[in-house]
Amino acid sequence: MNRKKIALLTSLTIFSGTNIPFNNLINNHSNNVIKAAQRKKVSKTESKYPDIMKKLDITSMQQYDSNILFMSIALKNFYVKAFHTDDSGKTNILLAPLITSNQYFVTSVNLDHKIKKNQRITIQGFLNGKTKISKKQNFDDKYINKSAVSVLVDQISY
Structure with missing residues (x-):
């Protein structure tokens, strides 16, 4: 294997090892919105x-x-x-x-x-x-x- 293939496989392995939970990003965003709405309003x-x-x-x-x-x-x-x-x-x-x-x-x-x-x-x-x-x-x-x-x-x- 040449260097380019090794670099490509290594980067794909690292990239596939990281888990980007798109569902969690959406859920966390809605939780933050709910938490912001629940804050006590101080006049x-x-x-x-x-x-x-x-x-x-x-x-x-x-x-x-x-x-x-x-x-x-x-x-x-x-x-x-x-x-x-x-x-x-x-x-x-x-x-x-x-x-x-x-x-x-x-x-x-x-x-x-x-x-x-x-x-x-x-x-x-x-x-x-x-x-x-x-x-x-x-x-x-x-x-x-x-x-x-x-x-x-x-x-x-x-």
Whole structure:
């Protein structure tokens, strides 16, 4: 046998030894399409405003330094503990994650709906560090000088 025949037989042997499963390529492609369709859809607002419960331990916000408490978050279904609307139309709202909680979040916002005490609302916005509840916010005296976390509101839902 000459060299050309040997090279041809060797290449055919190698080529026939490799198994190219065309059926598997087609099946794998359809599996990938199905897997892509089954991925959980995350909305842009959800990723922009992650749930505070997943980011921080809200049972004890005092453990965090005020410098850390600057982030976009969502306060989902928090209770309105107290509120007061001033002469300019701004409403100061005191929120808590649970109705019995003494961990407070405070914000000031122009509302387009009326709210009630113990109503649950969701706020998407930005944590703005620690603060103390003052008399000028016009909440009940039992909340004066309590620690709270300030929240700047981007969106509110009732």
